[in-house]
Amino acid sequence: MARRKDGVETRDRILAVAREVFAExxxxxxxxxxxxxxxASNIAAINYHFGSKEELYAQVWRRAFDEANxxxxxxxxxxxxxxxxxxxxxxxxxxxxxxxxxxxxxxAGRLVLREMMNPTEVIEHVKNDALRPMQERMRQLxxxxxxxxxxxxxxxxxxxxxVHQCIAIGIRLFTGKVPPHVRFDAPTDQLVNTLTNHIARxxxxxxxxxxxxxxxxxxxxxxxxxxxxxxxxxxxxxSNRA
Amino acid sequence: MARRKDGVETRDRILAVAREVFAExxxxxxxxxxxxxxxASNIAAINYHFGSKEELYAQVWRRAFDEANxxxxxxxxxxxxxxxxxxxxxxxxxxxxxxxxxxxxxxAGRLVLREMMNPTEVIEHVKNDALRPMQERMRQLxxxxxxxxxxxxxxxxxxxxxVHQCIAIGIRLFTGKVPPHVRFDAPTDQLVNTLTNHIARxxxxxxxxxxxxxxxxxxxxxxxxxxxxxxxxxxxxxSNRA
DNA sequence: GCGCATTTCAAATGTACTTTTGAAACAGGC
DNA sequence: GCCTGTTTCAAAAGTACATTTGAAATGCGC
Numbered sequence: 001m002a003r004r005k006d007g008v009e010t011r012d013r014i015l016a017v018a019r020e021v022f023a024e025x026x027x028x029x030x031x032x033x034x035x036x037x038x039x040a041s042n043i044a045a046i047n048y049h050f051g052s053k054e055e056l057y058a059q060v061w062r063r064a065f066d067e068a069n070x071x072x073x074x075x076x077x078x079x080x081x082x083x084x085x086x087x088x089x090x091x092x093x094x095x096x097x098x099x100x101x102x103x104x105x106x107x108a109g110r111l112v113l114r115e116m117m118n119p120t121e122v123i124e125h126v127k128n129d130a131l132r133p134m135q136e137r138m139r140q141l142x143x144x145x146x147x148x149x150x151x152x153x154x155x156x157x158x159x160x161x162x163v164h165q166c167i168a169i170g171i172r173l174f175t176g177k178v179p180p181h182v183r184f185d186a187p188t189d190q191l192v193n194t195l196t197n198h199i200a201r202x203x204x205x206x207x208x209x210x211x212x213x214x215x216x217x218x219x220x221x222x223x224x225x226x227x228x229x230x231x232x233x234x235x236x237x238x239s240n241r242a
Numbered sequence: 243m244a245r246r247k248d249g250v251e252t253r254d255r256i257l258a259v260a261r262e263v264f265a266e267x268x269x270x271x272x273x274x275x276x277x278x279x280x281x282a283s284n285i286a287a288i289n290y291h292f293g294s295k296e297e298l299y300a301q302v303w304r305r306a307f308d309e310a311n312x313x314x315x316x317x318x319x320x321x322x323x324x325x326x327x328x329x330x331x332x333x334x335x336x337x338x339x340x341x342x343x344x345x346x347x348x349x350a351g352r353l354v355l356r357e358m359m360n361p362t363e364v365i366e367h368v369k370n371d372a373l374r375p376m377q378e379r380m381r382q383l384x385x386x387x388x389x390x391x392x393x394x395x396x397x398x399x400x401x402x403x404x405v406h407q408c409i410a411i412g413i414r415l416f417t418g419k420v421p422p423h424v425r426f427d428a429p430t431d432q433l434v435n436t437l438t439n440h441i442a443r444x445x446x447x448x449x450x451x452x453x454x455x456x457x458x459x460x461x462x463x464x465x466x467x468x469x470x471x472x473x474x475x476x477x478x479x480x481s482n483r484a
Numbered sequence: 485g486c487g488c489a490t491t492t493c494a495a496a497t498g499t500a501c502t503t504t505t506g507a508a509a510c511a512g513g514c
Numbered sequence: 515g516c517c518t519g520t521t522t523c524a525a526a527a528g529t530a531c532a533t534t535t536g537a538a539a540t541g542c543g544c
Binding site: 026029116118119158161163167169172174194205209213 | 444
Binding site for chain 4: 289295
């Protein structure tokens with residue numbers, strides 16, 4: 001068994017570069033040629049070390065996901081006995097970090113985003129193992145924060161609001177165009193803090209309002225009427241279409 | 243000039259099917275073969291009528307965008323003199339509709355989403371014409387709603403929160419997995435209403451809180467400290483990384 | 485009905501990739 | 515220093531497309 005060390009070394013190099021390229025371009029638009037040339041290696045190396053582009057992709061995913069979960073554990077690593085608001089904050093940080101981290105951790109969230117938009121089949125089980133628990137945790141949190149009167153629909157909508165604020169940040173980062181007033185080029189910690197603080201504060205206010213609505217009895221199905229809307233006039237100003 | 247009618251008819255058929263396929267799979271993963279077979283037409287028809295896949299894509303975009311803007315005009319068609327809260331609501335409906343509409347209008351938003359993640363160059367000017375004004379309108383709205391003390395960063399963050407809640411809905415719709423408790427299979431109007439009402443109420447609460455923070459003088463840079471956080475204890479519970 | 489521009493089509497060509505192959509470079513055991 | 519299994523490499527083969535081509539259909543003006 002000769003030359004073992006070298007082998008494992010280029011293997012890792014390819015894995016690292018591949019993660020970057022896949023996160024940047026997605027599975028389909030990434031080419032093995034691109035990956036290899038960036039890794040200063042030969043095209044055949046991928047098939048030697050991984051067997052196929054698909055298997056390379058699968059391994060990239062697994063590793064990216066594990067590292068991201070370690071770096072930004074669900075609910076910030078808090079136990080289930082911590083106050084719900086803190087746990088929400090932790091969950092937000094966990095999501096934001098995975099997506100907005102400037103280092104290689106950030107690739108994980110972007111891989112997920114891409115996979116959501118163009119599912120590859122390759123990854124089914126990884127996705128299920130990783131995403132479903134997260135969703136369930138978020139549901140539980142919302143249930144707790146909204147109080148006993150909340151309908152499943154309300155729980156779901158609030159969960160969506162929180163999660164979407166976090167993950168859509170990834171979309172920004174794809175474009176490369178840095179928005180002017182949030183310093184997306186700030187160091188990771190600072191960026192993640194800014195975004196986490198904002199989203200948590202913003203969302204908790206929304207949730208609290210929702211809870212007040214519910215407790216005031218205005219918990220009717222959201223879509224039946226144009227919403228309680230205690231403040232100023234008609235929400236019917238807007239016809240659908242035109 | 244013979245057989246004009248037929249020509250224009252298959253042309254339109256291809257255009258319609260292509261929009262669907264591009265929205266569903268994205269530019270790259272969509273194949274002209276797929277499009278043609280779904281349109282019950284021949285592969286060569288695309289190059290005859292449009293010259294290339296790229297040009298087909300560009301035309302799909304233009305049309306999708308125009309139709310979507312007509313169906314869901316910016317700020318719900320309200321003039322600049324309408325109350326800011328109503329205009330925000332209108333802007334939300336405009337975004338949500340473009341993304342969540344169950345008919346062909348919904349394709350527009352999903353094309354945008356895809357384009358954000360995998361820019362094609364083909365579309366540069368369409369994107370600039372359509373997206374930039376929308377962003378500027380949102381910024382203006384936030385500025386108004388947050389009051390004179392708001393920093394550019396706060397304006398930007400709140401705008402992000404609103405927009406992201408709307409557009410990320412599109413990501414859900416790609417996966418095909420219908421979430422259980424919001425009826426994504428409801429008729430368009432109802433779905434759009436539900437989502438618009440929720441996002442508007444949720445976001446206005448967030449914005450209002452932010453405004454209160456600002457007016458209370460706690461307008462310092464968001465990232466400097468872990469946020470004012472009047473309620474319960476330390477936000478420093480979470481170390482970054484682990 | 486005939487000529488003619490327009491539209492459709494099946495097959496051929498061209499192109500950008502992934503994967504395979506077989507030989508060369510390599511490191512350690514003997 | 516040579517033999518052995520491991521790793522790299524350049525070139526070839528295979529695959530999935532977009533695009534081109536040239537001939538066949540189609541409807542309209544005459």
